[in-house]
Amino acid sequence: MKQFLRVAWIVMRKDLTVEVRSREILYTTAFFAASCVLVFAFALVREGRPMEDAAAGILWIAISFSGTLALGRTFERERQTETLKALMLAPADRPAIYVGKLLGIVALLGVVEVLLVPMVGVLFDATFWARPVWLVILLAAGTVGFTSVGTLFAAMLVRARSRDVLLPVLLYPITIPIIIGGVRGTAALLQQTPDEPMIRFWASLLVFFDVVFVTLALWTFEPLMTE
Amino acid sequence: MSDGDDMTRMRIAATAALGFLLTAGPVRALGQPPAGGAQVNDYVPVTSVPAAEQLPAAPMVIGAYAFLWVVLLAYVFFLWRKMKGLERELADLQKRVQSK
Amino acid sequence: MDQRLKDARIFNLIVFAAVLFAIGPYFVMSAPVEQTMGLIQKIFYYHVPSAMMLFAAAFVCGIGSAVFLFKKHAAADRLALAAGELAVVFGIIVLVTGPIWARKAWGVWWQWDARLTSSLLLWMMFVAYLLVRRFGGPGSEKLSAAMALFGMANVPFVYVSVNYWRTLHPKTSVITEGLAPGMKAPFWFCVVAFAILFTVLLTLRTKLEKDRAVVEELYLALDE
Numbered sequence: 001m002k003q004f005l006r007v008a009w010i011v012m013r014k015d016l017t018v019e020v021r022s023r024e025i026l027y028t029t030a031f032f033a034a035s036c037v038l039v040f041a042f043a044l045v046r047e048g049r050p051m052e053d054a055a056a057g058i059l060w061i062a063i064s065f066s067g068t069l070a071l072g073r074t075f076e077r078e079r080q081t082e083t084l085k086a087l088m089l090a091p092a093d094r095p096a097i098y099v100g101k102l103l104g105i106v107a108l109l110g111v112v113e114v115l116l117v118p119m120v121g122v123l124f125d126a127t128f129w130a131r132p133v134w135l136v137i138l139l140a141a142g143t144v145g146f147t148s149v150g151t152l153f154a155a156m157l158v159r160a161r162s163r164d165v166l167l168p169v170l171l172y173p174i175t176i177p178i179i180i181g182g183v184r185g186t187a188a189l190l191q192q193t194p195d196e197p198m199i200r201f202w203a204s205l206l207v208f209f210d211v212v213f214v215t216l217a218l219w220t221f222e223p224l225m226t227e
Numbered sequence: 228m229s230d231g232d233d234m235t236r237m238r239i240a241a242t243a244a245l246g247f248l249l250t251a252g253p254v255r256a257l258g259q260p261p262a263g264g265a266q267v268n269d270y271v272p273v274t275s276v277p278a279a280e281q282l283p284a285a286p287m288v289i290g291a292y293a294f295l296w297v298v299l300l301a302y303v304f305f306l307w308r309k310m311k312g313l314e315r316e317l318a319d320l321q322k323r324v325q326s327k
Numbered sequence: 328m329d330q331r332l333k334d335a336r337i338f339n340l341i342v343f344a345a346v347l348f349a350i351g352p353y354f355v356m357s358a359p360v361e362q363t364m365g366l367i368q369k370i371f372y373y374h375v376p377s378a379m380m381l382f383a384a385a386f387v388c389g390i391g392s393a394v395f396l397f398k399k400h401a402a403a404d405r406l407a408l409a410a411g412e413l414a415v416v417f418g419i420i421v422l423v424t425g426p427i428w429a430r431k432a433w434g435v436w437w438q439w440d441a442r443l444t445s446s447l448l449l450w451m452m453f454v455a456y457l458l459v460r461r462f463g464g465p466g467s468e469k470l471s472a473a474m475a476l477f478g479m480a481n482v483p484f485v486y487v488s489v490n491y492w493r494t495l496h497p498k499t500s501v502i503t504e505g506l507a508p509g510m511k512a513p514f515w516f517c518v519v520a521f522a523i524l525f526t527v528l529l530t531l532r533t534k535l536e537k538d539r540a541v542v543e544e545l546y547l548a549l550d551e
Contacts (some may be wrong), residue, residue, distance in 0.1 A: 161464030173452045177484040223396045291424040
């Protein structure tokens with residue numbers, strides 16, 4: 001168990017170190033997320049007033065789209081430098097490598113969300129800080145769920161043809177419950193008086209999703225990544 | 228090698244089961260869908276719509292059924308074409324074997 | 328079993344299924360007309376069995392994919408492919424007959440009904456399955472197997488989240504709680520007909536895949 005965590009920590013630290021040095025994926029993902037918000041703003045704002053629940057929807061769409069981008073770029077970088085092959089050859093527990101990559105990308109998306117939430121809050125007059133703890137829980141559970149499936153698919157697509165377009169093709173249908181849970185939970189949070197039971201319900205669904213899909217991913221990572 | 232895999236899988240299974248047991252209770256308790264929330268059955272019996280605006284039901288029922296047949300037959304045709312292709316390849320292979 | 332005997336059995340089943348489908352409409356028409364919806368409700372007799380076959384196919388594909396991923400049996404993968412195609416086929420039927428029914432019964436083609444939306448998502452997952460198999464390049468069998476497995480694991484989540492996504496909207500229950508006695512027989516007749524058809528198509532498609540694998544092996548052997 002300790003060995004497992006150590007490997008995961010090392011992989012995550014490696015990813016974050018590489019990222020901190022170049023900051024390429026962070027900047028591009030953050031900017032893409034902001035552009036997403038703007039595009040949807042122009043689509044969904046009428047006469048200067050956003051549609052109902054638009055803020056919650058736009059936030060999660062931006063997370064979903066920029067998350068897909070970040071996943072693609074991270075594994076593209078691994079593919080180009082052939083480090084994925086090296087990782088697979090290392091005498092380490094494969095699932096531990098998966099967890100390390102997962103945590104690295106979750107951290108990256110976390111930083112993007114820290115920038116995104118205030119932006120959406122300001123542009124759409126949305127009171128995200130009404131229930132900050134619940135907001136963090138929703139975002140964390142949703143991001144982990146999204147990334148857990150995304151990391152697995154992105155890793156297994158590294159050697160496939162048409163990998164750029166196949167990642168969204170595979171990822172979006174599977175992560176629909178995350179989007180539903182995240183948007184409805186956030187919308188309940190943004191109401192005049194936040195609807196706590198609703199937030200709790202959707203947060204629980206997201207947590208359940210995380211448990212099931214992280215387990216499934218850990219289970220299938222090994223058979224998928226070996227020839 | 229496979230022993231290690233099995234051990235890892237068992238460990239993962241055990242951790243997952245533990246995780247489930249730990250989270251299932253509180254998640255279920257928290258996660259009851261809120262009661263209330265108007266569940267209006269919005270079935271408006273179509274008979275209340277004036278007869279002139281009603282859509283004819285019979286063509287739609289028959290049309291839907293016809294569509295079903297079209298789709299199923301299309302799939303059967305797709306299978307048949309694949310089978311023909313395979314037969315052609317088999318014949319080709321047989322010729323190649325004989326000419327060897 | 329002798330190959331010709333097997334083929335004969337499949338052929339008999341095909342004929343039987345065709346006969347069932349031919350006389351099905353008589354049963355359906357003789358069933359009592361539903362009170363609220365009238366004639367259009369008759370679509371239920373083949374919309375619901377198609378949905379049942381969609382879920383059955385999804386289930387078979389998921390299990391087959393899991394067996395293929397963990398036990399590496401190629402036969403399981405072939406079964407999964409056959410089931411994946413059937414899921415898409417029956418899904419198309421469900422997703423077209425459903426809105427036709429909805430148009431007449433509710434006045435709109437689509438109303439984000441929980442069941443139809445969940446079926447749409449399930450269908451899309453299996454379209455994705457087929458897309459990956461076709462365009463994923465070498466090794467795409469494993470990729471699609473993972474997709475099928477995750478898709479199956481997702482079904483309860485999709486259903487719960489779509490269902491409660493609509494809590495604040497009117498709840499539309501397409502199927503009345505209990506079937507009137509006169510409706511049970513035609514309904515189950517149709518279910519049996521569809522089930523037989525499903526099994527026949529699944530068997531045929533799997534066998535076709537097996538034959539294709541044999542042909543490919545022969546090509547390889549010949550080229551040596």
